Amino acid sequence: MRGVVMHTAGDVRVEDREDPQILEPTDAIVRLTATCICGSDLWPYRGVEPADHQVMGHEYVGVVEETGAAVKNVQVGDFVVGSFVISDNTCEICRAGFQSKCVHAEFVAQTIGTQAEKARIPHADGTLVATPGRPDADLVPSLLAASDVLGTGWFAADGAQAGPGKTVAVVGDGAVGLMAVLAAKELGAERIIAMSRHPERQRLARSFGATDIVAERGDEGVARIKELTGGLGAHSVVEAVGTQESFMQAVGATRGGGHLGYVGVNYDVTIPGIELFFAGIHTLGGPAPVRRYLPDLIRRVWDREIDPGTVFDLTLPLEEAAEGYRAMDERRATKVLLTL
Amino acid sequence: MRGVVMHTAGDVRVEDREDPQILEPTDAIVRLTATCICGSDLWPYRGVEPADHQVMGHEYVGVVEETGAAVKNVQVGDFVVGSFVISDNTCEICRAGFQSKCVHAEFVAQTIGTQAEKARIPHADGTLVATPGRPDADLVPSLLAASDVLGTGWFAADGAQAGPGKTVAVVGDGAVGLMAVLAAKELGAERIIAMSRHPERQRLARSFGATDIVAERGDEGVARIKELTGGLGAHSVVEAVGTQESFMQAVGATRGGGHLGYVGVNYDVTIPGIELFFAGIHTLGGPAPVRRYLPDLIRRVWDREIDPGTVFDLTLPLEEAAEGYRAMDERRATKVLLTL
Numbered sequence: 001m002r003g004v005v006m007h008t009a010g011d012v013r014v015e016d017r018e019d020p021q022i023l024e025p026t027d028a029i030v031r032l033t034a035t036c037i038c039g040s041d042l043w044p045y046r047g048v049e050p051a052d053h054q055v056m057g058h059e060y061v062g063v064v065e066e067t068g069a070a071v072k073n074v075q076v077g078d079f080v081v082g083s084f085v086i087s088d089n090t091c092e093i094c095r096a097g098f099q100s101k102c103v104h105a106e107f108v109a110q111t112i113g114t115q116a117e118k119a120r121i122p123h124a125d126g127t128l129v130a131t132p133g134r135p136d137a138d139l140v141p142s143l144l145a146a147s148d149v150l151g152t153g154w155f156a157a158d159g160a161q162a163g164p165g166k167t168v169a170v171v172g173d174g175a176v177g178l179m180a181v182l183a184a185k186e187l188g189a190e191r192i193i194a195m196s197r198h199p200e201r202q203r204l205a206r207s208f209g210a211t212d213i214v215a216e217r218g219d220e221g222v223a224r225i226k227e228l229t230g231g232l233g234a235h236s237v238v239e240a241v242g243t244q245e246s247f248m249q250a251v252g253a254t255r256g257g258g259h260l261g262y263v264g265v266n267y268d269v270t271i272p273g274i275e276l277f278f279a280g281i282h283t284l285g286g287p288a289p290v291r292r293y294l295p296d297l298i299r300r301v302w303d304r305e306i307d308p309g310t311v312f313d314l315t316l317p318l319e320e321a322a323e324g325y326r327a328m329d330e331r332r333a334t335k336v337l338l339t340l
Numbered sequence: 341m342r343g344v345v346m347h348t349a350g351d352v353r354v355e356d357r358e359d360p361q362i363l364e365p366t367d368a369i370v371r372l373t374a375t376c377i378c379g380s381d382l383w384p385y386r387g388v389e390p391a392d393h394q395v396m397g398h399e400y401v402g403v404v405e406e407t408g409a410a411v412k413n414v415q416v417g418d419f420v421v422g423s424f425v426i427s428d429n430t431c432e433i434c435r436a437g438f439q440s441k442c443v444h445a446e447f448v449a450q451t452i453g454t455q456a457e458k459a460r461i462p463h464a465d466g467t468l469v470a471t472p473g474r475p476d477a478d479l480v481p482s483l484l485a486a487s488d489v490l491g492t493g494w495f496a497a498d499g500a501q502a503g504p505g506k507t508v509a510v511v512g513d514g515a516v517g518l519m520a521v522l523a524a525k526e527l528g529a530e531r532i533i534a535m536s537r538h539p540e541r542q543r544l545a546r547s548f549g550a551t552d553i554v555a556e557r558g559d560e561g562v563a564r565i566k567e568l569t570g571g572l573g574a575h576s577v578v579e580a581v582g583t584q585e586s587f588m589q590a591v592g593a594t595r596g597g598g599h600l601g602y603v604g605v606n607y608d609v610t611i612p613g614i615e616l617f618f619a620g621i622h623t624l625g626g627p628a629p630v631r632r633y634l635p636d637l638i639r640r641v642w643d644r645e646i647d648p649g650t651v652f653d654l655t656l657p658l659e660e661a662a663e664g665y666r667a668m669d670e671r672r673a674t675k676v677l678l679t680l
Contacts, residue, residue: 092572093596101596101620103571231443232432247613256433256441256626265613273587273609277602277625280441286596286620 003116004056004321009047012322017055020112020120025070026088028124030080032062034144035114036312037324037336039174040264045325048266055113056321058084059147061140062119064128071124078130081298082121083290084108084148089126099291102126107287115321117340129294132302139301141309141337145179146297149335150308151290152263153179153240154297157187159261159284160236164188169225170210171250172240173201175311175335176263178208180238182308185209186300189236193228195221195249201334207310218245222252233258239285242266248275256280263288312337343456344396344661349387352662357395360452360460365410368464370420372402374484375454376652377664377676379514380604385665388606395453396661398424399487401480404468405458413465419475420468421638422461423630424448424488429466439631442466447627455661457680469634472642479641481649481677485519486637489675490648491630492603493519493580494637497527499601499624500576504528509554509565511590512580513541515651515675516603518548520578522648525549526640529576533568535561535589541674547650558585562592573598579625582606588615596620603628652677 003017020029036059044051064078074080086106087099094102104123112119121127135143142150153176162168162184170180173196184192185208194205197215205213216224225234233255239247239262247262247269254260262285276283300306314333316324317340324336343357360369376399384391404418414420427434427442434442444463452459461467475483482490493516502508502524510520513536524532525548534545537555545553554564565574573595579587579602587602587609594600602625616623640646654673656664657680664676 092570096597098597098620230432244613257436257438257629262617265617267614269613271611271613271616273584273605273611274607276611277605278627280438280626281624283623284621285617287618289597 001117002318003113006044006051006054006056009051010045012045012056012325014319014321017116020118022066022068023120024122025068026123026125027068028064028071028074028121028128029066029118030060030062030082030121031065031118032060032114032116032340034140034340035060035318035338036144037115037321037328037338038148039176041325042329043266045329057113057115058107058109059144059149060114060119061144061147065118067124073125074128074130079134080128080130081143081146081294082128083151083294085287085290086122087126087291088123089291094126097289097292099289100287115318115338127291129298131298141312142301142307143298144337145308145311146294146301148290149175149311150179150297151293152176152288154183154293155288155290156180156238156240156261156263157183157236159259160238161259162187162189162236165190166235167191167193167229168236168238169193169195169234169253170238170240171195171246171253173198173205174240177238177240178204178311178334179308180240181205181210182208182306184236186306193225193234204334218249219252221249225253229255235259240264242269244269247271251276251279251281254279254281258282259284261285311335315339341457342658343453346384346391346394346396349391350385352385352396352665354659354661357456360458362406362408363460364462365408366463366465367408368404368411368414368461368468369406370400370402370422370459370461371405372400372454372457372459372680374480374680375400375658375678376484377455377661377668377678378488379516379668381665382669383606385669397453397455398447398449399484399489400454400459401484401487407464411464414468414470418470419473420470421483421486421634422468423491423634425627425630426462427466427631428463429631434466437629437632439629440627455658455678467631469638471638481652482641482647483638484677485648485651486634486641488630489515489651490519490637491633492516492628494523494633495628495630496520496578496580496601496603497523497576499599500578501599502527502529502576505530506575507531507533507569508576508578509533509535509574509593510578510580511535511586511593513538513545514580517578517580518544518651518674519648520580521545521550522548522646524576526646533565533574544674558589559592561589565593569595575599580604582609584609587611591616591619591621594619594621598622599624601625651675655679
């Protein structure tokens, strides 16, 4: 099969890779319908994380082609959406809703690589969720978004306790930040402040439900959020960038007793304990337990209540993945969908 | 009046200080019945924080001696317990239960200094809580504990979501850690693991409700907590030490999706963002909003449901405060009560 391999930073190629095989009775082989490039794929692309002939991709939708003998919840022929973290969905941690910390957790990104024609998905019963039927073509991008970027933004907004009566500030106007805006709106937030200085992303943020835009960053961004919230800060803040500045901006923008949801930090971020302490806030972070949200997100997409697929602003065939990486790296695209 | 002044690190004296006066109509003057020395007073004592002729003390119970014209909730003659952070208890942050982040928040420690015969308490209506009557003498230590160390331990345990069915690990066997053990028990936790290697503190921890003791620290301590929890970590972890090692021990001891409550970090603590991220946990930290808990804690003490006053293992007259500091510094005492 064809699949993406990142030879080294900046060198993305589409090559022949071996067809995946069922290795464990709990595996399924999925023939992918669509996949995409994640903001986190830019870390190795930019050399911030190592890349040495690394398979890439962790977002995926497709049709089950083969199942191991123990798989019961999905059948050959089912259209499925999967999380970017493998989970059994039965252990104590999964049952508490933190499937990304499952005792069998495994990152799809590091070993499987779904920027490819097919993928072997371990713990298929716990990882994949079947849609009610074969989706209309226009639903595919939104279902694909649920696999990570929507699920992650949703987790961040939920973790920040976005809801009725709340003012939510979203730090970051990438795909995850935009999805957090959408999630905050769906969760009933009263006011949603998107922090962005790119006109096109501001427009997208408004389309997903942002009521206010703040262009300032760092301490100035914090001051602006305080101004907009009677000096108190936002009830709920989503951090969806992952740099030192953005993290501390998010901490500063959260009111005392408020909630910060963060869904990615790079290796250089160090949090001064005393600043976090005196902020007096709740935090929830980590790889999102997307699996927890998938049934609900699939239903909302299926019923056309939400249209997160509009976050994809460039669609390319898998063979042109390298151009997709370039477009995202140069910020010519927010998020790139790869067709198969 | 007489009161404690820390001239410089290690140099604590009891001196004549000016009697406090009503400055604002919302002030009250309290004649103190008892006060105490806090673990946090050891930071300047040890030179970790600056001290230059600093008034000391932030825990207090006593009798209202005078009130400003605007004070309505407490009367002259009332026996009161106050929080170590001034709060109006009416602003939006207070109403959300985070009185330690009140828009009028002020630390008693830095400006008032309750290791003294009297104290001026600003925002008396929002800061002080009257007891149902004059307490029996044996209740005074427990009421004093509510002022900070019990309230803080309670906040940490509550923030860590200690409750029925939960395994709670408490990092730190100082007074706050011990009070967190008591709080976890009162909140209904199933299993309470106290991390301590001091036999006397272990005994105290068991007396407050600890079911297990772990003597190991750092990575070994984390490994032991995992062993005791089926490899998962504790549902709820309280951090009540505030060093780099103890903070990361607490992070490591918390299961994915679990809750960490932390109630003090020193200025040297820096949290690696990536470790906190991949832990996938909830955190809540900050100066405890003791005021939120005071009515409930006073009732529990008054009804003799809890006896947190046993955390004081040395009682001295105010004039001997210097010896109290030495005893705590040398770990000869867990917590020192000063009588007036």
